[in-house]
Amino acid sequence: MSDQLERLNRLPLRDNLRGLEPYGAPQLHVPVLLNVNENTHPLPDSVHKAIAAAVEAAATGLNRYPDREFTQLRQALARYLGHGLTEENVWAANGSNEVLQQILQAFGGPGRRLLSFPPTYSMYPLLASGTDTEYVTGARSSDFSLTAEAAARAVRESAANIVILCSPNNPTGTALGLDVVEAVYEAGAEYNTMVIVDEAYAEFAHTGTPSALELLQGRERLIVSRTMSKAFALAGARVGYLAAAPEVTDALRLVRLPYHLSAITQATAVAALDHADALLANVEDIKGQRDRIVSELTDMGLRPAPSDSNFVFFGGVSNPHAVWQGLLDAGVLIRDVGIPGHLRVTAGTEAETTAFLNRLRELV
Numbered sequence: 616m617s618d619q620l621e622r623l624n625r626l627p628l629r630d631n632l633r634g635l636e637p638y639g640a641p642q643l644h645v646p647v648l649l650n651v652n653e654n655t656h657p658l659p660d661s662v663h664k665a666i667a668a669a670v671e672a673a674a675t676g677l678n679r680y681p682d683r684e685f686t687q688l689r690q691a692l693a694r695y696l697g698h699g700l701t702e703e704n705v706w707a708a709n710g711s712n713e714v715l716q717q718i719l720q721a722f723g724g725p726g727r728r729l730l731s732f733p734p735t736y737s738m739y740p741l742l743a744s745g746t747d748t749e750y751v752t753g754a755r756s757s758d759f760s761l762t763a764e765a766a767a768r769a770v771r772e773s774a775a776n777i778v779i780l781c782s783p784n785n786p787t788g789t790a791l792g793l794d795v796v797e798a799v800y801e802a803g804a805e806y807n808t809m810v811i812v813d814e815a816y817a818e819f820a821h822t823g824t825p826s827a828l829e830l831l832q833g834r835e836r837l838i839v840s841r842t843m844s845k846a847f848a849l850a851g852a853r854v855g856y857l858a859a860a861p862e863v864t865d866a867l868r869l870v871r872l873p874y875h876l877s878a879i880t881q882a883t884a885v886a887a888l889d890h891a892d893a894l895l896a897n898v899e900d901i902k903g904q905r906d907r908i909v910s911e912l913t914d915m916g917l918r919p920a921p922s923d924s925n926f927v928f929f930g931g932v933s934n935p936h937a938v939w940q941g942l943l944d945a946g947v948l949i950r951d952v953g954i955p956g957h958l959r960v961t962a963g964t965e966a967e968t969t970a971f972l973n974r975l976r977e978l979v
C-alpha cells in the first residue's frame with residue numbers, strides 16, 4: 616500500500632487530494648451484512664418483475680440517448696414526495712452522492728467553504744476535496760446532539776457557503792428538529808448560504824418526525840436530498856434525488872454531465888416508484904427490528920442513541936474492535952466508525968437481527 620501511495624504521489628495529483636484515502640467500507644463476503652445501512656430485505660417479487668419488464672422495454676431504445684431531463688422520473692418523484700412539489704422542484708442523479716457532488720460543483724469550489732457537524736457522513740469531506748471546497752466543521756454536544764443555537768453559531772463563525780445537515784444523522788441515527796434547519800437557514804441569510812438537509816433515511820423516522828420538505832416553500836437556498844438506496848432497497852441501481860426551488864435545479868443543469876441518468880436507471884426508478892407501497896411495507900418491518908435493537912442493547916447495559924434511521928449507533932462498548940471482530944468471526948459484519956467506545960449496526964431482517972443480538976450478548 617505505501618509503495619502504491621509513493622507511486623501515486625509521483626503523479627501530478629491535485630494538492631488537496633494528496634494523502635487521501637478513497638471511501639471504503641469493507642465489502643467482505645459473510646452471511647450477515649449489517650455494515651453499510653443497506654436495506655437487507657430482498658426486493659418483493661412483484662417489484663423485481665416490474666423492474667425487469669421496464670428495463671426490457673427500455674433496452675429496445677438503447678441506441679438513442681435517454682431523456683436528458685428524465686421528466687417521467689421527476690414527475691414520479693414529485694408525486695411520491697407530495698408537499699405540493701412538482702417536477703420543476705425535483706432533480707436526480709446516480710445516487711445522492713452524485714446529487715451532493717453536483718451541488719458542490721455548482722455552489723462550492725475554490726475559495727468556498729462547506730460546513731458540517733461530525734460525527735456525520737464520511738463522504739462530505741471527500742466530496743469537498745473532490746471539488747476543491749474547503750471543509751470546516753462545527754461541534755456537537757457530548758451526546759452528539761446539535762442544538763439550533765450551536766448550529767447557527769457555527770454558520771456565522773464559518774461564514775460557510777454551504778451547510779450540510781444530515782437528518783437522521785449517519786452514523787448516530789438521530790433526526791434533527793426543524794428548528795435547527797430554520798436557525799441554520801436564517802443564520803446563512805447574510806452569506807447567501809445554501810443549506811442541504813441530507814434525508815437519506817427519512818422513511819425510517821418515527822411517526823411524527825417532520826421532514827425538511829415542510830420548510831421548502833419560500834426558501835430558495837434550502838435543498839432536501841433523498842435516496843432510493845435505503846428505504847426503496849435500490850442501492851445497486853444508484854438513484855438519489857433532491858427537492859428544492861426550480862432555480863436550484865437549473866443551477867445543477869449547468870454542471871451535470873449530458874445524459875447522466877441512463878435509460879436503464881430511469882426505467883428502474885420509475886418502476887420502483889410505481890410499487891412504492893410494496894417497498895415501503897418492508898420499511899415498517901425494519902423499523903420494528905431497529906426498535907428491537909435499541910431495547911435489547913439497553914437491556915445489555917449498552918447505550919444506543921435514539922434512532923430515526925435503519926441503523927443503531929451504540930456506546931458503552933469497552934473494546935469496540937474486539938466486539939466487531941467477535942461478531943465478524945460469527946459471520947456478522949457491522950461498522951466500526953472509529954468513534955471510541957461505539958459501534959454501528961444496520962437493522963436487518965428478523966433473522967439477521969437475531970444473529971447479531973445473540974452473538975453480541977455473548978461478547979459484552
Ligand SMILES: *Cc1c(COP(=O)(O)O)cnc(C)c1O
Nearest residue numbers: 710711712736785815842844855
Ligand atoms: C447511504 C447514504 C446516502 C446515500 O447514498 P447513495 O449515493 O444515494 O447511495 C446519502 N447520505 C447518507 C448520510 C447516507 O448514509
